[in-house]
Amino acid sequence: MDLERSDDQELFRETTRKFLESTAPVSTVRQWSEKEAAGYPVDWWRRGAELGWTSLLVGEADGGGSVSGNGLADLALVAEEMGRLVSPGPLLMTNVVAAALSEAGTAEQRAAVLPGLVGGETVATWCLAEPGRPACGGEAVALEAARQGDRFVLSGVKGPVEAAAEAGHLLVTALVDGRPTQFVVPASTPGVTVVPLQGIDLARRIADVHLDGVTLGPEHLLGEVGDAAAQVERQLQVVVALQCAMMAGAVDEMFTRTVEYAFDRYSFGRALASYQALKHRFADMKLWLEAIHATTTGAVRSVGAREERAAELVSVAKSYVGTNATVILQDCVQLHGGIGVTWDHDLHLYLRRVVQERSLFGTPEEHRERIAAGMGL
Amino acid sequence: MAAQSVIGAPAEEVESFRLRARAWLAEHMPRLPEGVDNYHLMRDDEFGVRARELQRTLYDAGFAGICFPREYGGLGLSREHQQAFSRESAAYEMPVLFNVPTLSILAPTILDFGTEEQKRRHIPAILRGEEMWVQFLSEPSGGSDLAGLVTRATRDGDVFVLNGSKIWSSGAFRSDYALCLARTDWHAPKHRGLTMFIVKIHQPGIEVQQIRMVNGWNEFCQEFFDDVAIPAEDVLGQVNDGWTVASRLLIHERDAVGGASRYTSGLGAAGERSGSATGLDHLARATGRTSDPTVRQLVAEDRVHERVAQQLVRRVTTGIASGYFPPPAGAIPRLFAATANERHRDMALEIVGRGAAAWTEGDPVGEVSVEYLFRQGGSLGGGSNEMQRNIISERVLGMPREYAADKDKPFDEVRHNAAPSRVR
Known part of the structure; x- marks a missing residue:
């Protein structure tokens, strides 16, 4: 978490934290994961939207607005708190689509989609990834939208896509004449089929989106034909920065609980926390954890401020956080002993959350390749 | 911002000081040759002769000891003045040899504990470049x-x-x-x-x-x-x-190593030394391996560590200042730097491949394997990694202190190593 946050941001964070703790403690998240189709009750998401979860990246003209002037920094506080409680809900996906529409949508598109997203009545998701391709870098998208008069026809598979089944709107990144182009697609469009996948994260749903002759008029274009590269990069930066914040929250919570466990758990008449072999492992974990917070903060600030170096800093953060969050969590499992690999202990919920975020929108390895390319190699 | 000088007269504004420094530096200090930093020059200055001359030049021109009290030969100005001067002087030859430990560690300790007589005898002499400590x-x-x-x-x-x-x-x-x-x-x-x-x-x-x-x-x-x-x-x-x-x-040593000292002059604390010149991308180019996917991963990982190290210093410095972290949290960036350095050396060795075993004299590739021999140096100096881990677990996380057999015992009853006999 950013140590230089303002009083307003702290109040905002505290409000979200209290709401999450009272409405969706981890025990509730578990129940919802089995009972609720999307992993959460629709009304719960709407109440979260009232707290500001869906409006921070949306312009004021469209009913949005930030707490601090850097809406991404504000939203990262929500993402981190949701990581802390492995909360369900399409926070990243809905916000990135809302931001894209707010930045690049026509007045008609904004009026048609944003009120529902901001109000929490509908949700949206971004279809970027394609089976068998890396999710970041120039090779990510191969789906061609074929021209047919002034219309476009999409056939292919996008996935894995989080929250595809519950989304009312899909932001589809494709190519037209080989150049990146984006479409805002109502989920009810003929030819769109959502095929659920087995996801690692119990609290969230994930699917492939099959597009079978999906025919779209020019009113579905987000921005100009072939001109979406910068917008796609911007969306990727937003999602990745928020992924890092969510992972940071998840790891911070489980590290804190593991430290408490080390003080409370006795072996051979001594607290685990008194063994130097274990103390040194905790010191290493603390080091990695603070570095995770530091690099997440750096990425969030830079993307929020639209700095040129944000492209590198999000990949630095994703590489570092994605690599070390799992290392810390597996060490937390080890330090808990056998209880750490049981279904009843919460550890696996956190590990699931981190594995999902680590793997989507570019793995650490893929982001390192992006960094190398950015260094001119 | 305006700083108050020690004797109470209003001090020069930072901006005015900066411009005056800029003009003076351009006229009086030698510019660094392209691609050469002050540390390269220092290596050839075995007895610090050049550094002493340059320090004296700064002193005579009224630019030495920016944050030192005026009664001991300093300027009594603020950290903002010091930072402005350091930025302005980055392209010039500077007596950085004086920065660590003389100006940033020993002189401040003398200011903290010295008698009036001790301070008057040594601080001005240090600022004149006459005493290296x-x-x-x-x-x-x-x-x-x-x-x-x-x-x-x-x-x-x-x-x-x-x-x-x-x-x-x-x-x-x-x-x-x-x-x-x-x-x-x-x-x-x-x-x-x-x-x-x-x-x-x-x-x-x-x-x-x-x-x-x-x-x-x-x-x-x-x-x-x-x-x-x-x-x-x-x-x-x-x-x-x-x-x-x-x-x-x-x-004072921790501040100096972490780049937080107000007493240095010019870019020269150890923490500021690593720059892109040490990045593995140069090595990848020198060995012609820029398209090797493994090498690309290593180069990027090194860049990640370089960036995260800077971000971590900022986080911990801010957190200590605000009370979020206890002061011993300074061990966190210290341990990060040491472990990242170990990894850096490993990755460099990996990139040069067979070149680590033998090389043409003068080839920079050869330095990689020689420096690899000194891999643990950064993990030993200034408190070993193991000491840093004790500090983080005990004084940041609050875990029980290690048992100490010498606690509260008269030292002559404590088992200890003998003073070494002299080897000739």
């Missing part, structure tokens, strides 16, 4: 357990007689004075029987030997003390209260 703390008999040191200073009338040995003092052979921590009471528990002394290095009874390191460096020294008489007025602080002085010195 070094710290005599570590001993061959023990590295991490500083307070368990066994160099003795025995009172004899108006003097203390010093016997023993110190080690790992950087550049002692070219330095003039040292702060030396020695045991003055063997019946007190270890922290309460120590005294800090101001010691003139080049005098009868002190022998300085340069230590040859595995990578060819010979900056580190060992000193041998043989009945060295130290005047009682050269005690810094109180007799048997040397641990208080040493603790403060170590805080």
